[in-house]
Amino acid sequence: MRPPLDRLRHALSFEIIALFLIVPLGALAFDIPIYDIGIVGIVSATIATLWNIIYNFTFDVALKRLTATTLKTARVRVLHAVLFELGLLAVLMPYLAWYLDVSLWQAFVMDASFALFYIIYALGFNWAYDALFPLPEWKGAVVCE
Template structure:
C-alpha cells in the first residue's frame, strides 16, 4: 500500500496538472473570467485534495481487505474513477453555485462537464502515476518451519 508521502505527492501533482489544464479551458468553455474559473478551480482543488486522499485511502483499504491486494484491474480503475467523481460532484455543486451566483441546475451541468473531463483525466493520470511510481511488491510469507 502507498505511504503518506507518496499519497501527498499523488494529490499535489494531480491538482497542479489538472488546474493548469482546466483553468484556461473552463474559462473559455463556460464563458467566465480566468479569475473566476481559477477561484472555482482552486476551491475545488482544495476540496478535491481532501476527498482524493480520503477516497484513495479508503478504496485501497477496501481492496486490500476484499482482494488481498491494492493492484487495480482495468474494471477496478473504471470503478475507482466513477466513484471518486460521483462523490466529488455531490460536494462541489453547492460550492460552484454559491461562488458563481448561479442555480444548482446550472452548477450541476457545469460540474458534470468538468466531471467528464476529470473522469478521463483521473483514469489516465492514475494509470500513468502507477507506471511512474509502481507499488512496492508485497513481502512473501516465510515458509512454515519444519519443511511442511
C-alpha cells in the first residue's frame, strides 16, 4: 500500500491539475463567471482532496483484503472512479446550489457534468500515476492490464 506522503502527493497533484482544466471548461460550459467557477473549484477541490485520501485508503484496504493486492485491473479502476465520484456528488451538490444560487436540479446537472469529466480524468490520472510511481509489490506485473 502507498505510504502517507505518496497519498498526499497523489491527492494534491490530482486536484491541482484538475483545477487547471475544469475552471476554464466549467466557466465556458455553464456560462458562469470564471471567478465563481474558480471559487467553486477551489472549495470542491479541497473537499475532494480530503475525500480522495480517505476514499483511496479505504478502497485499497478493502481491495487488499479481497484480492491480497492493491494492483487494479481495468474493471476495478472503473469501479474505483465511479464510486469515488458518486460519493463526492452527494457532498458537493448542495454546496453548488447554495453558492451559485441555482436549483438543486441545476446543481445536479452541473455536478453530474463535473463528475463525468472527473471519472474520465481520474481513470487516466490514476493509471498514469501508478505507471509513474509503481509499488514494490507490483514488481513484474503489468500496471495497465
